[in-house]
Amino acid sequence: MTLNRRLIATALLLVGLGLIPIIAKSIGYLFLLTLFTRIVILAIAAVSLDLILGFGGMISFGHAVFLGIGGYAVGIAAHHGYYSALVQWPIGLAASALFGLITGALCLRTRGVYFIMITLAFSQLVYFLSVxxxxxxxxxxxxIYKRSTMGGLIDLGNKTTFYYVCYASLLLCLFLAWRIVRSPFGRVIQAARSNENRLQVLGIATDRYRLVAYVIASTMCGLAGILLANHTDFISPALIHWTRSGDLMIMVVLGGMGTLFGPVAGTIALLVLEEVLSTITEHWMIVLGPLLLLMALFKRGGLSALLGGRKA
Amino acid sequence: MTFFLEQLLNGVQLGLLLFLLAAGLTLVFGIMDLVNLAHGSLYMVGAYLAASLTVMLKSFVLGVIAALAGTALLGIALEMLALRRLYPRDHLDHVLGTFGLILFFNEAVRLIWGAAGMTLAVPPYLNGLVEVLPGVAYPIYRLAIIIAGVLVALFLYVLVQHTRVGMLIRAGASNREMIGALGVNINRLYTIVFSVGAALAALAGIMAAPILTVQIGMGENILILAFVVIVIGGIGSVRGALVAALLIGLIDTMGRAYLPDLLRLIFTARAASVTGPALSSMMIYLVMAAFLIVRPEGLFPVPSARR
Known part of the structure; x- marks a missing residue:
């Protein structure tokens, strides 16, 4: 009953994340809440990347561009005095979806290493635009001097409230991803990863399916960008730097590609590891770097593989 | 006219610098099929080694030679210890593993040389200006970069086209299984190619060092430019890397120099000054995207069964 084990692990992980504000308050370690807000937001980005990278086999090396687009939508709107989430958020989501649609249509004309390079090129394009x-x-x-306002109903300035907004967004994205992966649409995406020719012979226009998946992932990551801008109250080109896209890939692979448990676990693992290592030594990257290399050499399935059993 | 000539020379100089970095990258990519993000780290290490060794040895030339040798040795060690094991893996593993190496090298450099940047002092005989044409003065050091770049390009041309090792390199870029089957010691070939690439990256870093500053992460942005170059040139093609590097160098330099003025003809001065700089740095990526869409195999495609 390994499938159950995986389900239980995912559920425990999510329940644990839900209890973070209570734990942080009871042990009086409020920094934990800030750290985990960041983790939950980046987990959304990682889940979105996993949809195309893990399930779809599309190695995007420019996914952080959507963090930037979502973030800049909030920042630019706030800069011009529009604080309402009803204005900021749809703009951020629509801009991410539109950019995903246009660049996705172009990127998907290429395969393999060229896909890696062209996604990188488009993210660099936006990076230099923002610079x-x-x-x-x-x-x-x-x-950003004021977080998105929600008509006085929800105060994003309150740390606990904001955490639960991010948490709810993560649950929503995971639910969406879960439904997508199990739908006929999701089956096509995963089948196209293993054998694209066969699908095309069967009369399935794989590129269209891929493009839709790409746009969904873009929009989802745009949401993460919107939340991240609200979390840090600041946006800068660093959001879009290619090393940030690399970080997102690490989260997905560390946790386990092509699973829903993976990107969440990977994000927690990477950010907590960073936090722990940095308390031991300021030169923690000298440990993290070789760890990544070892992971690339020896991992098969990431953290998720520890749970055993079949995927999903 | 003077301005144009200066910009032209600057463009050629940036192009040749990119070529040094891209030549090694394209060979490693073409022959071993390895996406090596850590190539920029070798560029950085070369610059740091030169900055300290020129001081220690009290000679610019000796310091540079020692730094090149040091980086080549580092390249050999890196190839034999780590990268060799990455070749058979897929591109995603390459990206992850070599991304980890970037973090490692950045931190190792911070441990050894400290977080503050360094400067590489140019010897007196390379300092100052020289009149390249009547009335057109140009820095000697930048001219030296151009000359060194041309010499290296010639050296690589002879190496790749007219020597036995070069023949093996070209054969390896087309079909590495076949040359392995023909009895060539493929592991040794890989190590040689990688160390040559490392030395070229170090040379690029050393030559850029006096113009920019020697700092941690200096290889990261230029690495992406080098990837643009090899994708446009055709993966595995040294000739393609040269042509594409010059193209990118000229587009980037000329774009920065003239685009704001050109835009002013169409837009208001304010709009032009806002979009000009942004657009000129975006332009090379637009060119790359256009190439990938229209001619994904690059300018000088290397026939290959893989990819």
Missing amino acids: GIDSYGSDDGLT
Whole structure:
């Protein structure tokens, strides 16, 4: 009953995340809440990347661009005095979806290593756009003085409330991803990863399916960007730097590609590891770097493989 | 006119610098089929080694030679210890593993040399200006970069086209299983190619060092440019890398120099000054995206069964 083991592990993980504000308050370690807010937000980005990378086999090396688009939508709107989430969030989501649609249609004409390079090129394009535009802070970034407002119903300024908003978003994205993966649409995406020719012979236009998956993943990551901008109250080109896209890939692979448990577990593992290592030594990256290399050499299935059994 | 000539020379100089970095990258990519993100780290290590060794040895030339040798040795060690095991894996593993190496090298450099940047002092005879054409003065050091770049390009041309090792390299880029089957010691070939690539990356880092500063992470942005170059040039093709590097160098430099003015003809001065700089740094990525869509195999495709 390994499938149950996997289900139980995922459920425990999510329940644990839900209890974080209570745990943080009871042990008086409020920093934990800030750390886990970040983890939950980046987990959304990792889940979205896993949809195309893990399930779809599309190795995107520019996924952080959508964190940037979502983030800049919030930052630019706030810069012009529009604070309402009803304005900011749809703009961020729509911009991410649109950018995903346009670049996805172009990227998906390529395969393999060329896909890696072209997704990287498009993220660099936006990176340099954000560096070049002085009105929105260029290199120095843009401070957001007020978080998105929700008509007085929900106060995102409250740390616990904000955490639960992010948590609910993660649950929603996981649910969506779960439904997608198990739908006929999701089956096509996964089958196209293993044998694209066969699907095309069967009369399935795989590129269209891939493009839809790409747009869904883009939009989902845009949501993570929106939340991240609200979390840090600041946006800068660093959001889009290619090393950030690398971080997202690490989270997915560390946790286990092509599973829903994986990206969440991987995000927690990477960020907690960073936190722990950095308390031991300020040169923690000298440990993390070789760990990644070893992972690339010896991992098969990431943390998720520890649970055994079949995937999903 | 003077301005144009200066920009032209700057473009050629950036192009040749990119070529040094891209030549090694394209060979490693073409022959071993390895996406090596850590190539930028070798560029950085080369610059750091040169910055300290020129001081220690009290000679610019000796310091540079020692730094090149040091980086080549590091390349050999890296290839034999780690990268060799990555070749048979897929591209995702390459990206992850070599991304880890970047973190490692950045931190190792911080441990050894500290977080503050360093400068590489140019010897007096390379300092100053020289008149390249009547009335057109150009820094000697930048001219030296151009000359060194041309010499290396010639050296690589002879190496790749007219020597036995070069023949094996070309054969390896087309079909590595076959040359392995023909009895060539493929592991040794890989190590040689990697160490040559490492030395070229170090040379690029050393030559860029006096113009930019020697700092941690200096290889990261230029690495992406080098990837743009090899994708446009055709993966595995040294000739393609040269042509594409010059193309990218010129587009980037000319774009920065003239695009704001050109935009001013169409838009208002304010709009032009806002979009000009952004657009000129975006342009090379637009060019790359266009290439990938229209001609994904690059300018000089290397026939290959893989990829």
